[in-house]
Amino acid sequence: MSKPKVAVIWNASCGGCDESLVDIEDKIIDLADKVDFVLWPCAMDFKYNDVAAMKDGEIDITLVNGGIQNSGQEKIVKLLREKSKIIVAYGSCAWLGGVPSLINLKNKKDSFAVNYLDCPSVINPGKKVPMAKSMADGYELELPEIFDTLYTLDDVIDVDYYLPGCPPMPAMIINALGELLGGKLPPKGTILSPDISLCLSCSRNGTKPDRMVMGEIQRIHEIIADPDQCFLNQDVLCMGPATRDGCGYPCITGNMPCTGCMGPMKNQDQGAKMISALGGIIDGYDEEAVDRILDGIPDPAGTFYRYSTAASYLGRRREKNR
Amino acid sequence: MTEFKPKIIAFLCSWCSYAGADKAGGQKLRYPANILVVRVMCTGRVDPRFVLKAFREGADGVMVLGCHTGDCHYRNGNMKAMKRMRLLSRMLPQFGIVKERLMFNRVSGGESELFQKLATEMTENITLMGPLKIEGFVKTEGAL
Ligand code: SF4
Ligand code: SF4
Ligand code: FES
Numbered sequence: 001m002s003k004p005k006v007a008v009i010w011n012a013s014c015g016g017c018d019e020s021l022v023d024i025e026d027k028i029i030d031l032a033d034k035v036d037f038v039l040w041p042c043a044m045d046f047k048y049n050d051v052a053a054m055k056d057g058e059i060d061i062t063l064v065n066g067g068i069q070n071s072g073q074e075k076i077v078k079l080l081r082e083k084s085k086i087i088v089a090y091g092s093c094a095w096l097g098g099v100p101s102l103i104n105l106k107n108k109k110d111s112f113a114v115n116y117l118d119c120p121s122v123i124n125p126g127k128k129v130p131m132a133k134s135m136a137d138g139y140e141l142e143l144p145e146i147f148d149t150l151y152t153l154d155d156v157i158d159v160d161y162y163l164p165g166c167p168p169m170p171a172m173i174i175n176a177l178g179e180l181l182g183g184k185l186p187p188k189g190t191i192l193s194p195d196i197s198l199c200l201s202c203s204r205n206g207t208k209p210d211r212m213v214m215g216e217i218q219r220i221h222e223i224i225a226d227p228d229q230c231f232l233n234q235d236v237l238c239m240g241p242a243t244r245d246g247c248g249y250p251c252i253t254g255n256m257p258c259t260g261c262m263g264p265m266k267n268q269d270q271g272a273k274m275i276s277a278l279g280g281i282i283d284g285y286d287e288e289a290v291d292r293i294l295d296g297i298p299d300p301a302g303t304f305y306r307y308s309t310a311a312s313y314l315g316r317r318r319e320k321n322r
Numbered sequence: 323m324t325e326f327k328p329k330i331i332a333f334l335c336s337w338c339s340y341a342g343a344d345k346a347g348g349q350k351l352r353y354p355a356n357i358l359v360v361r362v363m364c365t366g367r368v369d370p371r372f373v374l375k376a377f378r379e380g381a382d383g384v385m386v387l388g389c390h391t392g393d394c395h396y397r398n399g400n401m402k403a404m405k406r407m408r409l410l411s412r413m414l415p416q417f418g419i420v421k422e423r424l425m426f427n428r429v430s431g432g433e434s435e436l437f438q439k440l441a442t443e444m445t446e447n448i449t450l451m452g453p454l455k456i457e458g459f460v461k462t463e464g465a466l
Contacts, residue, residue: 313371
């Protein structure tokens with residue numbers, strides 16, 4: 001019997017998801033024994049033409065990491081959709097846009113200005129920014145077109161499963177691959193982690209008092225954090241209430257608050273959920289007192305949607321409406 | 323160009339503002355017909371998600387009106403709502419939505435005139451701002 005064919009592809013992502021596959025340690029060797037990798041640009045040398053030459057549905061599982069931010073990425077994921085039986089949005093960027101999708105709070109022009117023109121460490125006298133078409137030595141060069149908006153994978157192609165995390169944790173990866181390769185397929189559209197909030201499994205959940213009150217909001221480096229108390233109870237923002245369970249709370253164990261990388265629960269908006277939770281515990285009787293506390297959250301969107309801007313209810317900044 | 327008639331969703335607490343709006347109707351006080359009322363048991367029930375969803379599905383403005391401080395029938399639902407809407411209105415501008423498109427205020431069952439005033443002011447303000455133009459998901463709007 002021939003081995004199942006697996007492809008891995010990266011898009012608008014940091015490379016951490018590819019790294020996380022290697023991080024499953026000796027299991028990666030088992031995996032490499034059990035499957036044939038047919039594409040994995042980060043780790044192996046295959047060509048897109050080889051994929052294009054395959055039959056439709058010939059690849060058993062394709063793990064896609066990263067959101068879609070340019071026409072090249074769009075093209076390759078559309079090709080992989082044709083050639084694959086199962087597409088997994090691997091990691092929170094493919095699922096929700098991830099950290100790169102914070103760009104949706106700005107636009108392409110702003111980001112080019114910051115990255116290529118105004119950044120103090122950039123020397124760019126010709127004021128060159130990436131262009132889809134350009135001329136060099138008489139040749140016309142073509143590059144993928146960068147979009148104004150970063151899209152989630154399922155904005156662009158049909159997705160079968162979602163594996164959350166930034167990046168997904170080893171145990172989750174092993175579990176998910178085991179299930180999918182073993183042919184034990186969950187219903188299409190399943191998000192491969194428990195649909196409950198992180199607080200429910202967090203070791204500090206029991207320390208929450210009956211009536212929790214946040215009298216101010218402090219950053220984690222401004223306090224000496226108690227290693228056992230719930231962070232919210234220490235006046236530090238923790239995204240646990242608005243975040244999906246399944247990671248095993250490594251950050252909390254490391255005495256750092258959760259920043260929300262597992263994304264929201266089903267049909268939830270991570271920012272709305274966190275605002276809802278905070279509204280219930282922020283102190284203050286009148287508007288002025290509340291405002292003083294809220295000044296401790298200078299960047300609400302960036303804090304609440306750090307991993308999910310592209311998949312949020314509003315999705316992106318709208319330029320046209322004032 | 324046809325005249326812009328804003329769509330404004332008003333979440334009204336059943337115990338106070340809804341009664342106030344009802345009374346305004348009973349007294350035949352005129353207020354703009356653009357206000358689409360959603361009756362809730364308490365403003366504490368207004369999940370920030372409802373507001374975002376209203377904006378996403380075509381609302382040009384959202385009002386959340388509850389009981390006066392100390393009068394909430396569930397003790398502090400209106401305080402929670404005030405805090406939620408205040409935080410939410412700090413976030414909306416990051417998505418390009420001016421914060422005046424979301425109003426939180428307090429109207430008691432007897433204050434029909436206050437309801438009329440707020441509804442009229444909100445409609446006038448939003449009419450000046452123009453349409454919000456958010457239609458559906460990024461997916462259906464975008465370049466792809
Ligand atoms: S808020 Fe954070 S620290 Fe507190 S119980 Fe939830 S995940 Fe744990
Ligand atoms: S604790 Fe939060 S930030 Fe850390 S891995 Fe889990 S979900 Fe991600
Ligand atoms: S009952 Fe009116 S705001 Fe709570």
